[in-house]
Amino acid sequence: MTRTEVLNAFREVASEEFANIPNEEDIEYEFSERFNKKMEKLLNKAEHNGIYGSAGLSKSILAIAAAFAIILTAVVLFTKGSNKPIIEPVTDIKDYTAHFANVYIDQSSDAGFGYKYCYSSESMSGDVGIAKEDGSILLNPAYVSVYAVSENRFIARKFIDQSAHSALVNENGKELIAFFRGEIRRINNVSDGAEPILSVEPFGGKAYFVDLNGQKIADYEFNGTGFTENGLIYGYTDTEYIMFDDYGNLLCTVEEGKTEELYPINDNYIMLIKHCGRSFKFGVGNSEGTEIIPCEYNKIQLIFNDRFVARIGEAQSIEPNNIVRIFDKNGTQLSTDGEFNSVVFNESEYGIACKVEMGVIDLETKCWLVNKDGKKVSYEYDSIQIKENNEFFGVKNNTETKIVVLE
C-alpha cells in the first residue's frame, strides 16, 4: 500500500464526521443583515488593507508586482474587469452537449429537477457538470459548482483569478448572465407555482432581481436582498426595505421601526409588517385600520377564519425560548404563555402543539393535540404526525398509536 492510500484512509475517517452536512448549494439559509454587514466589513478589510499587508496600495503597484512575479518566478494573472454582470440575449448557441470521453455520472447525486452531477474524474471529485437522467451530458464538467434552479437553467460557479464568479447558464451552456465576481441565488419560494426569481449580487456592487432568462425584474437596485420565512422577498437600501411577494410583485416599502400594511389576509384583516433591529416582525390589522395583534411576531397564521396563531422565534427548530400565542378574531389572547413552543395547524380541526425542554443530555419534546383555542385535547406524546384522512398518530416510548381526541 502506498503512503497516499494510507493518508486517504485517515482522510476518509476524518470526513465521516461531517458526512451528513449537506452541500453548500443545498442549504437554504438566509444570513441575517447583521452577519452580512459584519462579513462585508471583514471582506473589505481583507481587500483593501489591514489584515495581511500594507494599506492604501493602488492597483498600479499590484500590477507592477504581478508583472514582476511573472518575469521572475510565478505565473500571476491580473485582470481588470467590471463587476457588473453582462446580460446577453440568447442568439448563438454553442453546442455543449457533445459527449466528452471520460465523463463520469454520479447516479446517486441530485442536482435538482431530475439532473445528476457529472465529473471528469472517476473519483467523482473536481470540476462538476450536469447530466440528464438518461445519461447524456448537458453541461460538461467545467465548474466548481453547478445546480439547477429550474428545468434548463443552472447557476454555475467558477474561480477566476482565485475569486468566486457566478453565471446563469442554460441547457446548452450558454451564459445568460456571463460569469461575474459575485453570487446568483434563487430568492423566492417556488412551491406555490411561482417562477423562480434570482438575486444577482455582484461583489462590491448593487444587487437586483432577474428572471430565468437573466432579464431584470423591477427597476430597483439594492445593497442586499433576502427572503422571509413567510415567502416574501425583499431588497434593502440604506434607508428602507422594499417588499415583494413570491411572484415579484411590489407589496410595500418599510422604513426602520415603522409599521406598514403588507397585504390583505382576507376581507376583514390585513397583515402588518415592521422591521426592527435584526428582523421583520408581523402583526394583524382589522378592516378599520386598527392594529389588533401587534407587530412582534416572526410568523402569524389565520386559522378557521377567526383565530390567529402567532409565533416569536425562528422556524428552523423548535427552541425552548420560542413563544406561541393563539388569538381570537378581535386580537384577544386565548392561550397561556409558556405552555407551548410550537403550534401548527393544517387542514384538520386540531393542531399539533409542542413543548421542548432541556433534558439530561439533549432537548426533550412533548406533544399534544390542541383545539383552535389552544386547549389540549389529547394525552402527551413524544411526537405526533398527521397521516391520511387527517388522522393523528402519536409515538410514546417508541410505540405508535392512533390518537383519540379527548374533548
Added chain:
Amino acid sequence: MLVFYLSLIDNENDRNLFERIYYSYRKQMFTVALSVLGNKDDAEDLVHDVFCNVAEKYLPTLQNIKNEQDMKNYLLKATKNSALNKKRDTKHAISLNENETILNTEEDISDNKFLDMICNSLSYQEIVSAIKSLDKKYEEVIYLHFVVEMTIPEVADYLNRNQNTVKKQLSRGKMILLEKLSLNGGVKL
C-alpha cells in the same frame, strides 16, 4: 524589493483564498455551529469569529491544503471546536488534557517509520477500521499532522490544546494504531 513585491502577491492570494472559502463553506459552517449551539444568532456570531480567526492566523495553513475534502474538514472542525468551546468550560478541558500527558511514557516512533509500517499493513479497509476504533482525540491529531501537514504548534493552536499534550497524543495515537494493526497481523512491532 523583490521580497516586498512577492509578499504583496502572497497577500493577494490570501485575500482571494479567504473569499473563496467564504463563499464555498459559510453555510456548511453555519449548519455545524447551529447543530452545537442550537441558536441561529449565536451560530452566526460563531461563524464570523471563525472567519476572523481564519483571516488572522489560519490562512498560511489553508494555503498549503490542496485537497478540497481536507479544506472542508479543517473549516468545519474549526467551527465545531469553537462552538463546543463556547458551550463548555475550556479551561477545565485543557487541564484534563494536561493531566493525561503525565501518564504517557512510551518512546516516540518517527513519522516516517510510522507511515512505512502502516504501508505494510493488510488492507485499506482494515486500516480504516483501525483508525475508526481510535479515540477521537488521537485520530484528529494524527489526521491534522499527517494529512493536513500541520506542525504540532499549529495543531495545538487549532485544537486549543497544550503543545505538549498534542505531542503526547500524537505519539500515543501512533502506538495505539500500530498495536491495533499488529493484533490483526498487519504490522510487526
